[in-house]
């Protein structure tokens with residue numbers, strides 16, 4: 034028997050505004066806010082009201098489609114100049130997830146041959162809608178491929194949230210779990226809470242529980258003990274930027290899980306769309322790692338949990354070398370033992 038899924042969506046295009054699920058309020062409050070300006074979109078990305086590489090790219094694309102409705106320009110050249118400036122502004126919001134830059138570039142390039150302002154406006158809106166629609170189909174394919182790697186009763190660990198709300202729908206690393214419910218496959222998930230922003234406890238636990246998936250929440254420090262005592266069969270994570278050799282940037286803590294997977298001799302999978310690959314960089318050494326505010330670590334909500342004036346280091350991502358990655362699961366197929374050659378083979 035199959036179950037019909039109804040998963041939460043991160044963002045919706047409403048023509049005169051963007052409807053956004055405010056992920057900072059989850060899991061206690063499910064609230065969709067209205068974004069009316071480019072500044073609203075920039076703020077939403079910077080403050081993680083929307084987060085997750087594909088969801089950031091989709092929201093930024095809709096941000097351009099929203100902003101152009103207020104352009105006071107007379108020529109297509111002026112239009113293109115303003116759109117480029119808006120693109121640069123949104124590109125300054127977060128540095129690591131390549132989907133942001135990929136989506137912005139794709140929208141701006143969509144009007145390269147436009148000869149009128151009206152034509153350009155239509156093309157931008159169409160391209161942004163296309164990006165979201167394609168990502169939903171992409172995530173389903175990733176989930177389908179990922180599911181083929183698991184056995185029916187596997188216990189799988191994950192970190193952060195690479196779920197439906199981090200993408201257009203379904204998610205990447207969480208897609209197999211959602212789809213497993215559609216197919217009555219009883220996978221069990223162990224979700225790391227993912228300090229400091231708690232995307233695991235606040236978002237993944239919430240999302241999987243809503244979907245009816247068997248999910249157990251652990252703290253990040255429990256990962257090794259849980260793998261040993263709970264018989265974890267595999268680890269699957271999302272990605273924010275993958276270099277040409279397969280080195281992968283993902284939420285901080287991911288690299289540690291990859292090392293644990295090696296130590297326990299269990300597979301470590303990365304689930305990511307082609308749009309998360311940055312083939313312009315040779316290795317993970319070139320991936321910019323976002324550092325966020327100290328308050329994310331010294332406070333939990335409004336409660337201070339560290340002494341005043343303490344030094345803090347808050348990298349939001351780390352890079353897992355490709356040698357620790359068993360396979361990268363994409364919509365074009367599974368890249369086993371990721372390398373320059375195996376990536377080219379599957380993606381081209």
Ligand SMILES: CSC[C@H]1O[C@H](OP(=O)(O)O)[C@H](O)[C@@H]1O
Nearest residue numbers: 084085086193195199271283284
């Ligand atoms: C499907 S991409 C999800 C990816 O993005 C997360 O980072 P953030 O919550 O800071 O945007 C994390 O790295 C996830 O794996």
